[in-house]
Amino acid sequence: MKTLLSLLTLFSLLVTSEAKRLEVLFLGDNGHHKPSERVPQIMQGLGPKGVNFTYTSDANCLHDGSLSNYDALMIYANIGNITAEQEKGILDYVYKGGAFLPIHCASYCFLNSMQYVKLVGAQFKSHGVGTFTTEIKKPDHPIMSGFKGFETWDETYVHHKGTDDRNILQTREGEPWTWTREPGKGRVFYTAYGHDQRTWGNPGFHDLVYRGLLWAIGEKKSKDFLSVDIPKLVRRDGDLVPNYERRPEPIKVHLPLSVEDSLKHTQVANGLDISLFASEELGLYSVIEIDWDEKGRAWVIETRDYPNELKPAELGQDRIRILEDTDNDGKADKAILFADKLSIPTGMCFARGGLIVQMAPHFLFLKDTDGDDKADIREIMFSGWSTGDTHAGPSNLKYGFDNWIWGVMGYAGFNGKVGDKQHRFGQGVYRFKPDGSELEYLGRTSNNTWGLGFSENNDVFISTANNQSSVYMPIPRTQYDRFEGLDQSGSLPGIDANKKFFPITPNFRQVDVFGGFTAAAGHHLYTARSFPKDWWNKAALVNAPTGNLVYRAQIIPDGSHFIAQNGWNLVASVDEWFSPIYSEVGPDGAIWMSDWYSFLIQHNPTPNKGRGGFDAKRGKGNAFESPLRDYTRTRIYRFTSKDSNPSQSFDLSKKNPKDLLNALQSDNLLWRMHAQRLIVESGDKDTFSSALKDIIKNSKPDAVGVAGGAIHALWALHGLGSIDTEAVAMGLKNKSPGARRAAAATAPRSEESLKILMTALQDPDHQVRKDVLLAISEMPPSEEVGKFLHSMKNDNFILNDRWLPTAFQMASARHGSGYLKAALANSEPANATSPPKTVKIPKNNLIQNPGFEAISGEMPKTWRPRNYSGKANHKLVSPGRGGKGYAIMIESESGADSSVFVDVKVKKRTTYELTAWIKTEGVKTLRGGRGAQLNIHALPDQPRTAAVKGDKDWTRVSVRFKTDDRGTISINCLYGGWGHATGKAYWDDLELVQIDAGQGPDISEDTESIVAANLYRHATPVQVSSVLNEMITKPTKLGNKIKSMVRPPEIKVAKIEEDEDTLARTHQVIKLKAIEGLKFDKTNLEAEAGKPIALIVSNPDLLQHNFVLGKPDTMQQLGSAADSIITNPKAIEMNYVPDIDSIIAASKLLDPGTVEIIKLKPLKKGKYPYVCTFPGHWRIMQGYLNVK
CATH class of the missing domain: 2.120.10.30 (TolB, C-terminal domain)
Incomplete structure (x- = not known):
């Protein structure tokens, strides 16, 4: 023991070539003590002394073999129960010579195990709070020798079920506080210190834990560890080191190390x-x-x-x-x-x-x-x-x-x-x-x-x-x-x-x-x-x-x-x-x-x-x-x-096909990517195509579901330009989700690929489903696919995911004609008189414990502190607003960006209003901070209320916001905010209420609007015409709603070849144009009998149209002929103009942005019908030329 004490003072002076840092496994939990926030404090305290901490919240570490990799086990957790295997693991570890450091709440852990209580030495019973120092009872013990003690705010633990063999090192008002035990060949060091950051950040606590650790690992390990020279960092004067952190003294440069x-x-x-x-x-x-x-x-x-x-x-x-x-x-x-x-x-x-x-x-x-x-x-x-x-x-x-x-x-x-x-x-x-x-x-x-x-x-x-x-x-x-x-x-x-x-x-x-x-x-x-x-x-x-x-x-x-x-x-x-x-x-x-x-x-x-x-x-x-x-x-x-073998190495510089194909199946992505690149750069389809398909077919997923060979073989085929539907079909059958995704991404953009991809729309993997939908969104537009997608619009697998709704909307928009036809077929007729739907909007407060009345330890239930930078204290104080109850208080002397938050479930794409009351005492802002406010995490623009600072009595703040596709948001009582604040801020009486009905998980309304807006972009002219024809001839509520959304992009019409003024000297000039919605801009034209006519027909619409002029009283004949011509295999060559005697004149098929002049000989008096005979248009695109 005396040797250990002398070694402590020589810690940084002795030299050895065999450097070894101590390894400590830190077992925490997700409870209110926030162990994951405490371990960084002890890392910074003992890291410079050569102690490494590895954090876990998985109690299975006690029996899965992990403990053998560490010099000591530290527990700071309130885990309720321990399994038999875990109990045996920790007992075996300690009794066979392991070092165990239960800290603070670890004395109220694993409540179903009396063996664990005995191992610790006692169990927590109750506590108060206070600022105190403890009394050292064994000043000559190696842990206490030279230890000065320290003052801190902490919980005042009282224990029961104490063992008789505890060696009490410190007490607080007579209560055993810090002790050691030596069960079997192992050693246990316990201290009741450590409720929150105030103790865990105290250098005195760091010193105590360090001393306890050195004692617990045993004299031999301690001697070996302390004999290692961890060189002192020698600092020099005279350098200008930026002090953005506003430390009392800037850090000095230390000399570089070997x-x-x-x-x-x-x-x-x-x-x-x-x-x-x-x-x-x-x-x-x-x-x-x-x-x-x-x-x-x-x-x-x-x-x-x-x-x-x-x-x-x-x-x-x-x-x-x-x-x-x-x-x-x-x-x-x-x-x-x-x-x-x-x-x-x-x-x-x-x-x-x-x-x-x-x-x-x-x-x-x-x-x-x-x-x-x-x-x-x-x-x-x-x-x-x-x-x-x-x-x-x-x-x-x-x-x-x-x-x-x-x-x-x-x-x-x-x-x-x-x-x-x-x-x-x-x-x-x-x-x-x-x-x-x-x-x-x-x-x-x-x-x-x-x-x-x-x-x-x-x-x-x-x-x-x-x-x-x-x-x-x-x-x-x-x-x-x-x-x-x-x-x-x-x-x-x-x-x-x-x-x-x-x-x-x-x-x-x-x-x-x-x-x-x-x-x-x-x-x-x-x-x-x-x-x-x-x-x-x-x-x-x-x-x-x-x-x-x-x-x-x-x-x-x-x-x-x-x-x-x-x-x-x-x-x-x-x-x-x-x-x-x-x-x-x-x-x-x-x-x-x-x-x-x-x-x-x-x-x-x-x-x-x-x-x-x-x-x-x-x-x-x-x-x-x-x-x-x-x-x-x-x-x-x-x-x-320590326990694995290196990846197999290759030399691919010779570009040997066998080596490249072997490397393409390496367990290391670096080699697979090199092999893929070199295969693609070779351009050698004959050598590689068949072999790559064999890899796709035979590649099996590994222990984490990756079939690297199949994935890279698909992309290599794609890069070679030899990907085909056979390879895609094999990829979609692979058990690896990554291979199925690669198959979708590389599939040729063809009707044949589309048919194969449709079989993957029910894939159980979200990422596969997303990539299949994105691939479908690039395939040739298909009415059949659009109708099938419409049948999936209420699929919860899609609706409850983050990105699948977007991919679904893209695919639906690409195949919009079928989607909209299915939607229109399911819509109510325009003249239906069904009663309006009433949606009851709940007005209850969605925040649990909004006034902080329910308490767990020192914090309100469901609420947790979250610190971004700087040091802040989070407290539950009384009274709150109105002189009653509680409020949350955050304060900082040096400046902090911090919050107390709660997670709340919300509806998707729904408007909410968040309100609260905030009071401030001497709140000042630093480094761009805003003060005290509320903000919403997890939404892209992080909605926030106005900030309160200075000295303000209770002030009401509010913000309205709309959720996106997430079902949970994080509400923060935010202190500082994008910078620091000092002073005290209080929050109370928070309320979150729903404002509108929202769209909930149903994206159909959004999708219908998006599909309608994209119809002209993605559907063929025939498909667009059929949808518009459906909307006009069979009016529905949905059709009326989205009709205005179906808009062609602006088309610039070409100039006519003849000068219009010159033409007007010899002809009656009449202008007519096709417009959106399957219409001509005029349904009645007038001309004078006996004079030549020049009809200027233009098409600024995105669809193809023609102009067909018939003899008087032949409207039905023209329409019947237009309906029939769609079955004529030469219809396109004929410009969709029927070959019947009742037609006087016709234009060619006018592409978007084109114009044609139709010159007519003088006509007799009469009412001459005109139509567009492109399939599906004539019933709407019609009118009369009245010759008088």
Whole structure:
């Protein structure tokens, strides 16, 4: 014991080459103690001391083998019951020598197990609250020796069922407070401290837990751990470090660390190892991206010009090199210069036998033509990328499943010509053809963007820099652009359920969104099989250099949508130079990461004395200038799983068909994508088509449902131009949803494909159903399909999903004639006198516990606090408004952006009104904060009330808003709001009421309107005519409602060939035109007998029409002939003009925008009928020429 005490003081001084950090498994729950919010506090407290925490809320960790991977188990949870297997697991772990740290509420956990109560040493009985210190009873115990104690606000626990063998270290007013036990070969450390953030953020609590941990793991482990030299961070004076956080004293720069010393300060996800691949020892500097060629070699972009030294062509300091490990020791020992004299290249992608490079303002194509690994060709593909802000430009080039090149763009924007089309767009995602002939903008993001990743099923994910680390693109903008009345509604949806990141040092530095993502970069998923299964196709890697970490977002399907849940960190470091900016799966199945390694990583805003603490100068790249930007160091690390094998490697450079087909079935997406690209680029249909179909037929889904071979075989066939319905049919039969989706996406846009896809409209997978509907929306318009889609309009599988309603509307609009005919057939006649429908709108308050009268612990039931940045206290106070009951109070002294929220179920597409009463005491705003208000999370525009600040008595606030397709919203009592506030704010008496009937889950009314608005766009002229004819001849309520929505786009009519004034000298000039709604603009024309007539017939309608003039009293003959001509196989050649004697004159079939002059000899007096004999038109498009 005495040895342990002496080692504590030598913790950071002793040296050993075998660095090992302590691993603690932290078991929490989802209860009111909010363990997931407390663990970051202990991570920051003990991370610098070399302790790693891994969080879970799954109690199965107690018996699934996980405990063997940790030095200690910490429980901070109120889990009601424990299973027999879980109980045995924890007892075995402790009694066989494990370290167990139950904290605070862990003494009221697993209430059905007396064995667990005995293991802890007692059970919680009751509590009050207060601010106090405890009395140390055993000052000579190794945990207490030298411990000073601390004061904190906390719950005043009282216990019962205590065991006699507890070694009581601290008491509070005589009540045992902190103790130890030694059951079997294990050790237990318990303390009653720890109700909320006030204790968990207290350095004294950190010290106590650290001491308890070192004692609990045993003397040998403690001695080994403390003998490790975790070098002290040596800080220097004299540097200007921005202090955006307004710390009492700015953080000083610490000296850079060697690779070995930096790793001693670094935590890696449990079960993984980290190793160095390359560093500044190989001459590396500032690696902005890593990619791998078809040989598996690592290519890197290195930049010295970023961010402020953008130079003209051939004058840059940046380069692309190939790094090789020639002796297979896991480290690069050779670097080949592929291209130099570049300036701020930000991304690259292999294509066309070379490399496409993003280097604003240009995209370049570089190629080695003689095999020496040096670029001989350097061409500009296209230009237009803004250079106004170098961290807001293009990045993350990726070869897509669709054989296009994908990338993302920051707010700097693009304005240029690609192919023959001019484009202009800002932040978002785009794609272009590998030859640079065509570009498409696919979706807008909410803020600066530097991350893109594909799942193995071709789902598209994006990360934005600020406060939206995961974004999903369900349907591209190009799809919306095809349909009137449908759009992406602003930015692509964020899916990040967690807004925080988790540094293991308190010394992380940010500009804004403090404690959240302010420089998120990258969103590559783990797409190999060398890591544990819970990583496969789910774990997204988001680099957060301002937090010195890489965050793991766990992507969880939610119907056709996704949710990115907190997966904690892949890696985090106490070393403040550690700056991960790029992470991706390599050819070996490992995760490769570029550590920029620079103390200063922030770009902008430029510091000034009011914000940052000093006046700095803005550079040419819109980043502030600082000597702290380091370009002399960079490190590339590899993360490998302790228990898995690397991916099989390939050399595809020889383009051997057998190798390519084998790689197409690799368990690593990188190899599959290379193989697909090389097959497509070969253009060799004869060699590959049959073999690719065999892969589609025989490919089986793996343990997470991915059939990678089938997916890429379908896209390879598509890229070769040899996809056919046989391959599509095989793909749709595959048991992998991803393969079925690929089959739908690649299906030829033909009637034959349409028939096959109709069989997949009942697929049980939401994403498959979405992609089938989107594919159907691009097929030739079919009345039969439209009618079938109408029969699905009340399908709850579609209605209750996030994106299926939109895909359904697109498909219905494409096949609109059949859809509308079915809808019209089911509509009431226009003259029906059914009583109007009355919808009862409930006026009850939809918020549970709106006045906070029901209480659970210290908070009202159903309400939870949520902190975005800064430090805030959330309290239930009494009295509330009117001097009675309770109110919620949020306060902050230093400034915070925080809320107390409740989730409420609502109807879709329905209007609501939210009201509340707010009181403020000395509320001031900082950093763009608004004050105290209400706002609605989960809606795109986040509706909010007016903000209250200053000193205001109870003030009523309200906001009306309309829900979208989500069934739940989050109502926030928001403090600060998009910035910070200080002072006290109170909320009480919230009310949410429904205002209108809404549309609920029934989208039929929306769909009918959208289909009607798109009829001219997508239906054939014959189909449009048949719908209009139906609406006019058989009036219905629906027809009357949507008639005005069926509008052709404006058509410009061509000029007539003859001069009208000249024509008028010899003829009576009469004008007639076709208009929308199957009408002529005039139903009666007049002419004088005995004089020549010139009829100018024009067609500004979107449908085809003709003009047929008959002899007097022949209207019925003309109509009968028009009805009959549709069966004539030569009807189109005849311009739909019947071959009957009663016709005097006729025009040709007039296409939209055309005009024809029909010259008539003098006519006798009479009433001459005229009609349009295009099928279905004559009954409406008719009139008389009255010759007098």
